[in-house]
Amino acid sequence: MSQARLIALDWGSTRLRAFLMGEGGDVLQTRQSDDGASTLHGAEAFARALAGLVGGWREQQPQLRLLACGMVGSQHGWREAPYVRCPADAAALAGQALAIDDGLRIIPGLVDDAAQPDVMRGEETQIVGALALRPELAEDACLVLPGTHSKWARVKAGRVTGFATHMTGELFALLRQHSVLARLMPADGSSPASPEAFLQGVDAARQDGGLGHQLFAVRTLGLFKQLAPEQLPDYLSGLLIGHEIAHGLHDRGTRLALVGDPALCGRYVQALARFDAPAPLLLDNTAPAGLWQLALTMKLI
Amino acid sequence: MSQARLIALDWGSTRLRAFLMGEGGDVLQTRQSDDGASTLHGAEAFARALAGLVGGWREQQPQLRLLACGMVGSQHGWREAPYVRCPADAAALAGQALAIDDGLRIIPGLVDDAAQPDVMRGEETQIVGALALRPELAEDACLVLPGTHSKWARVKAGRVTGFATHMTGELFALLRQHSVLARLMPADGSSPASPEAFLQGVDAARQDGGLGHQLFAVRTLGLFKQLAPEQLPDYLSGLLIGHEIAHGLHDRGTRLALVGDPALCGRYVQALARFDAPAPLLLDNTAPAGLWQLALTMKLI
Structure with missing residues (x-):
């Protein structure tokens, strides 16, 4: 197995998904649990849920960093990572990541407050991933992320310029x-x-x-x-x-x-x-x- | 008390309302119960609910006729009174009333099938009442009946020409x-x-x-x-x-x-x-x- 480089956490309301990632962003292993952010209360509960899912990976390589996105950074999550305003790119999101401790950081969500405020948490990271995988989308595109609360995001010159949620x-x-x-x-x-x-x-x-x-x-x-x-x-x-x-x-x-x-x-x-x-x-x-x-x-x- | 002439029944999904009506359409007495059509199953249950609410009135004046509107005439009501198609006026509704027995008749609902079918049961009778009380509406009006399922009905020359339900x-x-x-x-x-x-x-x-x-x-x-x-x-x-x-x-x-x-x-x-x-x-x-x-x-x- 190639050397692990990062533990990536997609931590939404209802699910926690962990990805052990190796060189070049390859996914080496995945694990998931029902410890979604909406099911946990208090920092200790989040820490326990995390240790329960990825503790084994960390024991083998204690130096591995963890990076999380999603509702784990909401008001009712582990700790609140304040929203970044549109327009925003990957550098703006990275620059305002919230450090829980030396090992774990949380990517903030986005707010579009051009009209009535609209918000996303987790999808901003999926958008960054989509632009990394398909750079031709960065110049001028609309990215649609269907789901419980679908997001329609406009991307121009590598930045999310605005978006709308549909329930x-x-x-x-x-x-x-x-x-x-x-x-x-x-x-x-x-x-x-x-x-x-x-x-x-x-x-x-x-x-x-x-x-x-x-x-x-x-x-x-x-x-x-x-x-x-x-x-x-x-x-x-x-x-x-x-x-x-x-x-x-x-x-x-x-x-x-x-x-x-x-x-x-x-x-x-x-x-x-x-x-x-x-x-x-x-x-x-x-x-x-x-x-x-x-x-x-x-x-x- | 002036002489009673009719027992009018507004029999919806969740409530049964009875009106003892006298000369000129005056409401002499009202009674109501939770015996809505959606809570009753089978003709006997409807008959019992009716007797329980207005049996006293009928004992005093056995010759009184009863006329009902609403979900009592639906597929899952006492018996189904098939929808009358738009455009329709009071005469069309009256002409297709369903006789349960000599004493009781049910006014049918309306269907507008110009595009996708839309239906009402009970509101057609409220519209007839509105036109009777305010004849100036009969020529060319829009009648809005707000509620769980709001109805917007178009009336022209005394007939309901079409309508739309909003949930x-x-x-x-x-x-x-x-x-x-x-x-x-x-x-x-x-x-x-x-x-x-x-x-x-x-x-x-x-x-x-x-x-x-x-x-x-x-x-x-x-x-x-x-x-x-x-x-x-x-x-x-x-x-x-x-x-x-x-x-x-x-x-x-x-x-x-x-x-x-x-x-x-x-x-x-x-x-x-x-x-x-x-x-x-x-x-x-x-x-x-x-x-x-x-x-x-x-x-x-």
């Missing part, structure tokens, strides 16, 4: 589980995917009419048996992702990239095609690459 | 109780109203940007202490009502009326003013007047 994934979960729409659908996880219903939802989102109105069609299409119960979740997904794209696309730069879970990004690829958007570049989780790049910038390695 | 009230409840936004808010019911925060939410809705994005500002405005925790529910309410109005107002006719709970309608009055809409006509629950009018049309009385 798409959270709205889907709320409506799927708790709303009147849920009553017509099968229980979670039991439905085969329906690409047709998904695209029908995307196409509905391309029409005039507010989301609060169009959502009601999930009920009526079920009620009038124009869609089968097992198709309704995909229609809902298409409607919500379609609305996100309809509003996100208005300022998309010359290149478009999707960063994140391949299955979810695949939905966005299909939906983007209905908006006649150019085919986006696809990248899986770029947090390790971002942490590596930031560690280089900070001369930790 | 505003349900989205508010979901986001207020179950979302990431709820975490920054005080527990339900403990906040004094903040008209400033409400109007700030309405104004945000008047800007470009999708609802799924603008909702996230409820979180960030709290996070950056630009709004106090107790102001956030009103901001959320303003945002959702503002989005409803922004989409509803595009086809509003020459007159605008709000029908329903005065406190909730008051919010819509304030929000409409921010859109430079003309001051709307205000009507409280018009279901009894609608049932009276429909009973006249049916020659039940």
Whole structure:
């Protein structure tokens, strides 16, 4: 096994993922646990969770540095790493990293306060990773990071100039589980995917009419048996992702990239095609690459 | 007490309201219970709930007719009264009322299937009541019935020509109780109203940007202490009502009326003013007047 150089931590609300990284940013080993930042209270709990996951790596190489990103640096995390304002590049993020101790630093999140404030924690590091892996994105691009709170970030000349959050994934979960729409659908996880219903939802989102109105069609299409119960979740997904794209696309730069879970990004690829958007570049989780790049910038390695 | 002529039943999902009506449509007595249609299963349960609430009235005057509207006529109600298609007037609704027995009839709901189907049950009767009470609305108006599922109905020449449902009230409840936004808010019911925060939410809705994005500002405005925790529910309410109005107002006719709970309608009055809409006509629950009018049309009385 090649020599380890860095322990990179992608520490979000619900998961802690650790990457043992070697020369050139290769991922040598990965470990993960359910010790997300929202499940831990107090510095000792964070320290214990960390030791439990990567203590073995540190015993073998005590000199290894650790670099973390994500909700671990929030108000309710290990300690708060104050947001860096847009526009910001990797050097600005690296320069304001929070040192927990000699061994561990936390990358701050970003705030865009041009209008009403918008925030991210973790995605800034994924963006740094995406730009490191695909330098052609640095000049003028829109990076989309789908998820519970999807981020649409504009990058110009290597800096994040602004971004917007869309609560798409959270709205889907709320409506799927708790709303009147849920009553017509099968229980979670039991439905085969329906690409047709998904695209029908995307196409509905391309029409005039507010989301609060169009959502009601999930009920009526079920009620009038124009869609089968097992198709309704995909229609809902298409409607919500379609609305996100309809509003996100208005300022998309010359290149478009999707960063994140391949299955979810695949939905966005299909939906983007209905908006006649150019085919986006696809990248899986770029947090390790971002942490590596930031560690280089900070001369930790 | 003047002679009773009709028992009018406003029988929704969660409540059953009964009105003993006398000459000229005067409401002589009202009673209500929690025996909403969604809480009852099977015809016997409906019959028992009805007897429990108005059995006393019927014993005194066995010849009294009963006329009901609302979810009692849905698929999961007492028995299904099939939807009447738009455009439709009081005569169309009366003509397709469903007879449960000699004593009781149920007014059907409306379906607008010009585009994706949209439905109402109960509001069609409130609209008939509004037109009976304020005939100047019949020629060309938009009637807004705020609620869990708000309805925006277009009326021309005495007929409902089309309508749209907005899931505003349900989205508010979901986001207020179950979302990431709820975490920054005080527990339900403990906040004094903040008209400033409400109007700030309405104004945000008047800007470009999708609802799924603008909702996230409820979180960030709290996070950056630009709004106090107790102001956030009103901001959320303003945002959702503002989005409803922004989409509803595009086809509003020459007159605008709000029908329903005065406190909730008051919010819509304030929000409409921010859109430079003309001051709307205000009507409280018009279901009894609608049932009276429909009973006249049916020659039940």
